[in-house]
Amino acid sequence: MIITDVSVKTFLTTTRRHADTAGHAHPGPEHKVKQAMLIIRTEDGHEGYSFGAPEIVRPHVIDKFVKKVLIGQDHRDRERLWHELAHWQRGSAAQLTDRTLAAVDVALWDLAGRALNQPVHKLIGAYRNKVRAYGSIMCGDELEGGLATPEDYGRFAEKLVKRGYKGIKLHTWMPPVSWAPDVKMDLKACAAVREAVGPDIHLMIDAFHWYSRVDSLELGRGLEKLGFDWIEESMDEQSMSSYKWLSDNLDIPVLGPESASGKHWHRAEWVKSGAVDILRTGVSDVGGITPALKTMRLAECFGMDCEIHGNGSMNLVVAATSKNCRWYERGLLHPFLEYDDGFDYLTALSDPMDQDGYVHVPDRPGIGEAINFEFIENNRVE
């Protein structure tokens, strides 16, 4: 059970996703990008894995922080190891981020499952074995036939409903789109989607993250007329009081925070302040499965739903082990991309969705990823 090694394998994977100046994904030509696999190994040869950007598991953070906390420790002591690593953050000169904590925590949970030959959602205590998904559409663009007009969004939404989705979330247009942001265009896209899919499909929006209070109010009031389920990240989440103001002035549920730092502790403050109606967590955002579960349980104590940010096995585990979330965020989706094609370094989708819009939680050991180890070895760069 004792951890004897922490290592990283960096490899090339092919993708058509390209990040814009705000970090949002858009489709483009195929290109190769570096991906990292973190490996935590024990004395008896068991290993746990997690994937992420190479910079979050770069040698500096692995050698200066992760190895110092993990090597020689019982891998099952996840709660203690998470706190010990989190305490290193204050003195790390902002070098040890929540993303790194998440990579380590996910690999430790994966290790626990693989060592016992059990799926992690069963180890934690499953609430369900399938979760209803909403299709999370990429941010708008200026691509002919892509997501350039409200009608494009409407057509794509129709396609998603045919695929089985019972919920759809729009990320609307943001810079670097030349004319964005524009509340009236956001509402035209939302109206086009509502018109296209009818009244029974659940709709949500995740808007330009830096609207003013007044713009957010105009957007929210328009969405109320369209019967949307929630409004998400329409303002800078560093201003919790702005969300309190918006929640007090809108009927549509306000959801968040997604990107705000502070893990489960800060999300407790958002609940206490009444800043949101639906809480939000995400394994990458709060530092792992461990704090994401704490956020879910915190929301449950206040009679609140907590919706999980992001796709992938790690977030699916949190959704499968929690009663108070209604959705799994499946995406990001675009008319030019086939989400169900998956990743070249996995031999199966982590989140297969049936025709009724349910994602079935894989019962594979660990967090449930079907890793193609041979592909990773054949495409290693470090």
Ligand SMILES: O=C(O)[C@H](O)[C@@H](O)[C@@H](O)C(=O)NO
């Ligand atoms: O880069 C981002 O802001 C996120 O990836 C975003 O696009 C999307 O994942 C999100 O906000 N979901 O709620």
Ligand SMILES: [Mg+2]
């Ligand atoms: Mg979001």
